[in-house]
Amino acid sequence: MGRVGRFLRLTGWAIATPWRLAWTTLAGAPVQLPVTMLARWPELAQARWRRGGLPPRVGGWCLGTRTVAAITLWDTIFLAPDTRFSPPLLLHELRHVHHYRASRLFPFRYVWQSLRCGYARNPFEADANAFASARLSGGDTLSQDV
Numbered sequence: 001m002g003r004v005g006r007f008l009r010l011t012g013w014a015i016a017t018p019w020r021l022a023w024t025t026l027a028g029a030p031v032q033l034p035v036t037m038l039a040r041w042p043e044l045a046q047a048r049w050r051r052g053g054l055p056p057r058v059g060g061w062c063l064g065t066r067t068v069a070a071i072t073l074w075d076t077i078f079l080a081p082d083t084r085f086s087p088p089l090l091l092h093e094l095r096h097v098h099h100y101r102a103s104r105l106f107p108f109r110y111v112w113q114s115l116r117c118g119y120a121r122n123p124f125e126a127d128a129n130a131f132a133s134a135r136l137s138g139g140d141t142l143s144q145d146v
């Protein structure tokens, strides 16, 4: 490789590396779920999974904590850096993907319900918990109805 080629490669690295770091800091990094979990709950593959990034922190700030274990934004579920792959949590978050798919207004309805009822009593949270419980107990709630 000539001098120009080396210069271009180094310049590309010098630009791409900070950009990649900044992007990972903001958006986290893609993560693969354990194969055994996907085999047991194949519907988990309906979502895109990332680890880290700003969304779990922002979710935490809204709840007065440093971070939340996970947060769902449309088809993407962001896990906090230290969150373990817990089926109840993963299935709960998957249900929020269903909520997003069911209504474009979901983010607004979710915030409205949180303001009205509080986070713990938000009907979307109750629905996500019920969905996760049903799937954990082998219940067939593959319906996308929300």
Ligand SMILES: [Zn+2]
Binding pocket: 092, 093, 096, 124, 125, 128
């Ligand atoms: Zn939730």
